[in-house]
Amino acid sequence: MGINIPSRVLFILCSIIILVTNQATTAQRFLYSSCRNGRGNYTTNSTYQANLDYLLSNIVPSKDDNIGSYGFYNSSYGENSDQVHAIGLCRGDIKLDSCRRCLNDSIHMIREVCPNKKEAIGMYEVCMLRYSNRSIFGLMETFPRYWRASGINVSSNVDEFFQELRALLNSLKSRASTASGTLQNFATGNVTTPSFQSIYALVQCTPDLSQKDCNNCFDELFTVIPECCIGKIGGRVLGPSCNFRYESKLFYEPIKDVVAAPLAPPPLPTNTTATKGTFRFFILFFLGL
Numbered sequence: 599m600g601i602n603i604p605s606r607v608l609f610i611l612c613s614i615i616i617l618v619t620n621q622a623t624t625a626q627r628f629l630y631s632s633c634r635n636g637r638g639n640y641t642t643n644s645t646y647q648a649n650l651d652y653l654l655s656n657i658v659p660s661k662d663d664n665i666g667s668y669g670f671y672n673s674s675y676g677e678n679s680d681q682v683h684a685i686g687l688c689r690g691d692i693k694l695d696s697c698r699r700c701l702n703d704s705i706h707m708i709r710e711v712c713p714n715k716k717e718a719i720g721m722y723e724v725c726m727l728r729y730s731n732r733s734i735f736g737l738m739e740t741f742p743r744y745w746r747a748s749g750i751n752v753s754s755n756v757d758e759f760f761q762e763l764r765a766l767l768n769s770l771k772s773r774a775s776t777a778s779g780t781l782q783n784f785a786t787g788n789v790t791t792p793s794f795q796s797i798y799a800l801v802q803c804t805p806d807l808s809q810k811d812c813n814n815c816f817d818e819l820f821t822v823i824p825e826c827c828i829g830k831i832g833g834r835v836l837g838p839s840c841n842f843r844y845e846s847k848l849f850y851e852p853i854k855d856v857v858a859a860p861l862a863p864p865p866l867p868t869n870t871t872a873t874k875g876t877f878r879f880f881i882l883f884f885l886g887l
């Protein structure tokens with residue numbers, strides 16, 4: 599008994615530590631990089647490199663930046679053929695601190711795996727960073743893209759699951775692209791299928807896109823679903839201009855429903871039909887109808 603209790607406590611403590619460190623590493627996991635070899639090289643110690651160094655050292659938001667920029671960072675530096683452009687994007691639900699850490703890690707990682715490349719892109723679990731010698735601001739691009747699905751199959755009612763998923767993603771797409779230009783091009787939502795399976799999803803496009811481009815970007819990435827994700831309980835597809843992810847469990851911080859909060863009618867029924875109705879309400883509201 600006397601030994602039993604402390605060891606149980608120790609076990610619980612260890613479990614907590616493992617859980618916490620696991621979450622920390624998951625959040626920062628490097629998923630994908632592309633060095634864009636065809637886009638040219640710069641020479642070591644060139645003006646281009648100096649400009650890139652300067653630009654990247656300044657794209658990580660400062661500690662006291664308010665999250666008012668919604669995780670989108672965009673900057674250019676230099677003259678003529680030595681001009682460098684960069685875009686950083688953090689997932690819409692993460693805190694400034696994690697965003698800073700993720701962008702900083704991305705910079706170091708990309709510079710390491712893509713030395714002397716004029717253009718490169720790196721994607722982490724919660725942020726994306728890209729730079730190039732061409733202007734990339736406001737440009738809708740869906741390549742290079744990264745996708746990965748869960749190893750676990752939807753256990754039953756697969757067709758129903760993917761019908762509901764598509765409906766959910768389309769609703770989120772409308773919401774994210776309608777908010778285009780306001781820097782809030784991020785939407786999350788969940789549904790429960792008629793056979794009681796839960797689906798949670800997140801979509802985000804870069805806020806420099808027009809509403810039309812944001813929409814088109816999602817449409818293009820959604821076409822990857824049959825290839826990547828059919829039958830799987832979770833999956834994600836990431837591109838330079840937009841990304842989405844779905845899981846059967848909650849995986850995002852359900853806090854930043856900035857648009858939803860003031861508009862939602864008070865007691866919301868929490869099933870699929872209700873969700874769709876709410877989205878319709880948003881869209882009508884935005885169109886001023």
Ligand SMILES: *[C@@H]1O[C@H](CO)[C@@H](O)[C@H](O)[C@H]1NC(C)=O
Nearest residue numbers: 637638639679716731732733
């Ligand atoms: C970027 O660099 C590549 C390779 O050096 C070059 O072909 C291209 O014209 C440059 N683009 C711009 C916009 O300067």
Ligand SMILES: *[C@@H]1O[C@H](CO)[C@@H](O)[C@H](O)[C@H]1NC(C)=O
Nearest residue numbers: 635636637638639640713714
């Ligand atoms: C850039 O450098 C790589 C080697 O790192 C080389 O294979 C490639 O041909 C170079 N590209 C250009 C356009 O010079």
Ligand SMILES: *[C@@H]1O[C@H](CO)[C@@H](O)[C@H](O)[C@H]1NC(C)=O
Nearest residue numbers: 640641642643644647648714
């Ligand atoms: C680049 O500059 C650094 C520091 O000035 C120097 O140590 C290095 O040898 C230079 N590399 C090349 C390839 O010129």
Ligand SMILES: *[C@@H]1O[C@H](CO)[C@@H](O)[C@H](O)[C@H]1NC(C)=O
Nearest residue numbers: 670671672673674733735806
């Ligand atoms: C991003 O960069 C472009 C081009 O340099 C500039 O016109 C635009 O105002 C910037 N937008 C933001 C949100 O920083």
Ligand SMILES: *[C@@H]1O[C@H](CO)[C@@H](O)[C@H](O)[C@H]1NC(C)=O
Nearest residue numbers: 658698699701702703706707
């Ligand atoms: C950025 O990352 C580098 C290397 O990974 C690290 O040494 C540095 O402390 C980090 N800076 C911030 C502000 O997190």
Ligand SMILES: *[C@@H]1O[C@H](CO)[C@@H](O)[C@H](O)[C@H]1NC(C)=O
Nearest residue numbers: 749750751752753828829830
């Ligand atoms: C998942 O489904 C696929 C195709 O239906 C099948 O090949 C695979 O063995 C299944 N995997 C598991 C872990 O059940």
Ligand SMILES: *[C@@H]1O[C@H](CO)[C@@H](O)[C@H](O)[C@H]1NC(C)=O
Nearest residue numbers: 788789790848868869870873
């Ligand atoms: C989404 O999930 C939360 C619990 O995580 C639940 O409270 C809420 O009712 C769900 N919403 C919908 C529309 O199913």
Ligand SMILES: *[C@@H]1O[C@H](CO)[C@@H](O)[C@H](O)[C@H]1NC(C)=O
Nearest residue numbers: 791792867868869870871872
């Ligand atoms: C959804 O909620 C509405 C209103 O509460 C209810 O009438 C409807 O039967 C529910 N649908 C499902 C599929 O649970």
